[in-house]
Amino acid sequence: MLELKLADYKAEKQPDWCPGCGDYGILSALQMALFELRKDPSQTVVFSGIGCSAKTPHYLNVYGVHTLHGRVLPVAQGAKLANPHLTVVAVGGDGDGLGIGAGHFVAAGRRNVDMLYILYDNEVYGLTKGQAGPTLGLGEKTKSLPKPNPQGRINPLLLAFAAGYTWIARGYAYDVKGLKELIKEGIQHPGLAFLHVLQPCPTYNDLHTKEWFAPRLYRLQEEGYDPLVPEGLTPEELDRKMAQFQEKAVEWGERIPTGVFWKAQLPTFEERLKAYLPRYPEVYPALGQREPLDLEGLLQEFAL
């Protein structure tokens, strides 16, 4: 592969997001992360759901698959399992991942396929003009809503934790450098990484603006928070780790933490598949059928 420059990861296509949209920062961070990790564009696939954020793949010079509303995770997992040598990043908004796609979000945690999922959280359905997203708080009223939100908020970090994501982090769309580092770490984490990105929507969300976020955000790692969950912890040590996670995951209001919250090691789904596909991942589905089928052998159990 030729030496690629940062600009080589940028597609010709111009983003059609609103001026000041947090999506720009996330896109830049993703481009920079892929560049700094020297990812081969032909071995990298960015999948997305539907919504403003889901247009991301069109602006990147890697394989890009813009899927269905809420279905990005199953499509991405299917590709990654069929070709485990791919670097897979899935992206989508809060409505996509935690509204219509919530079932897939939870099920993905149970599998721990080796990939990164970035959730762009602006608390609203932007592309349909600002309806309440699943992360908008109960009683909150953005300027796009006729009435205060009658439904409560999902805490994405707690849900990811309950579902079994092995790497859980939060970034901020306007902190491009910090976000880039988190994306790099998430891509390199062996297992399913979940990156929750706080993202102002300047057009529809007048509650949680960049002016609102700026004084509140702080970095966990600068305060000595250690997300690592080493193997072999005693139940008491694990309890303390979980309590520490929970304390930070629910922190919201005056202070809002960013950084890595949880980092654990569990066998990936690829490793679990080995139990019944002994030659996986060396021989993987995308390679096609490498040897003729032993039909004769298979028919033996049916022979009369």
Next chain:
Amino acid sequence: MDEFTWRVGGPQGGGIETAATLFARAVAKGGWWVATKREYHSNIMGRHSYLDVRLSRKPVQAFREKVDFLVALDGETLVRHLEEVRPGGVLLYDPRVLDLTVHKLPMLDHRVAEDLSRRLGRLDPSLKEVLQVYVEAGVQPLPYPFEEVADRIGAGLGVPSLQARRTLNTIAVAASLRLLGFPLEPLAEALALQFRGKVLELNRQVAEAVYREEVPKLPFSLHLNGWGPGRVYLTGAQAAALGKLAGGLRFQTYYPISPATDESTYLEAHTAFQGADVAVVQTEDEIAAVTMAVGAALTGAKAATATSGPGFSLMAEGMGFAGMIEAPLVVTLYQRGGPSTGLPTRTEQGDLMFALRGGHGEYPRLVLASGDIQDAFLDAQKALAWAWRYQTVVVHLLDKFLASMAQSLPKEALRVLSLDGEKRVSPRAEGFGPYHRYAPSEDGISPFVPLGTPGGFYWMTSDEHDLEGHITEDPVLREMQMEKRMQKLLTARKEIPLEDQYTLYRDGEVLVLGWGTVKGTLLEALESLPGVGYLHLRLLWPFPEIAHLLEGKRLVTVEHNYSGQLADLVQQETLKRVHHRVVKYNGRPITLDEAVEALLAVRSGQAPERLVLRKGV
């Protein structure tokens, strides 16, 4: 006798499946061709279930309305199958059940109990009275105390009662075969196929003991029918799974659902065989199943999913996605009684229109339907090949009847087809660009590059897109892409050999049109219906050009649904009127006798436009 039907009924989970397999294998070992049909409730254990084994001197895949021999392992079977044994047939039953009354059968539907009360003029008829009805219908009742026999034989072998009673299936089969005068050796061989080690030894000894007992002489008997080596006995779901393997399947997804799950669990269990190492993933729902399969297909892996009606409803979204981004995808649809949860374990062909049309917008899809177990094997291969040839969705239709039916076949029937025709750009070291994923082409098929192919990249989107795969709402590009996609249907209809589209088994003044699992029944029915022809449709979409075959014929469709969906489709596509619709929607497959009776009525000109078949237990 040239043919014979043996039925065993009893509580689910009580081993009657084993009994039927054992009986089928024993008579197949004795040279008979066999087919087995299963009827069961959506229940783990306790509810009524029964199986028919029909044997014949020639290959068989249809079933009779009335059986020759019924083994009733419990009282409920006696009650439910009252009209189901032919006059002169035999009923083997446990005399202990005669102490019961109809209302003491907790799993019996009230409707059955009430019908019987009315018929016998008693509020709570006893099973003695029920037995009397059999006798009056000319059925020969043979009391056989299954559990007592088990205990007696067990005692002789020094085996405790509990263990001995686990061989009740073997006792039921051995007693049946002994009564029929069938030799013990084929049964012993069948036992060896079924059991291993100590269990085999016990079952063999039990069978031998049953054969040593005195039995009454029956007016008919079952002899050996020569020996045909090289035969296999398998179900439709197993054949479809094997066909997928033969077609190069690499990735299968599923969400548990009756009756589709058998296919996926078969695949999961056989990955150790060479060339069968398929990644099988159980997903959180059918939306994930279909979209995960699409993701896998995009990398170049032959991918498929299998489901039944409720799951197929959820898949409509993902199938449209595959159609739009032009991903090769096979959806194997095991139809069952609908709508909604419907009849989860009963058969129906009610999803034809949904398979053809389900989903929003228009995209090219191919729909093919299997008529029998051999078809299931061959069609599964074709479905995969066509999905890859046309880079779109192929729906392979089967149904519960076929999924759970087992049949003996010559091994050669399961042949691996050599089908190719994929349009792929081969990877080159210097890259595959300039490449447009959705470049126009005359046949509508743009060369495919799997994700992860070295040397380049491209985009795809479920939005309407330009040649490069970027979103567009431009009217000219929209027309171009829509026309490119839909062209694939015309290409497919031109390229797919006619023998894969339909088979005119016989022409006739009265022409029967059928699809799917009515095939075996109709083909056998035709043997006694001179002047009646049969046109079997294999490819349902794109719809084959058959109008010329229908000219001047009295047309009749036969199918398992309420409205006669094939009739509507034929009328729409050929502008020929279908004169009669024979339909059945009670969840039970059309029997040979029902089909003959209906078609006789049609041939005689006496039949109404709509004939509803209502037989079955």
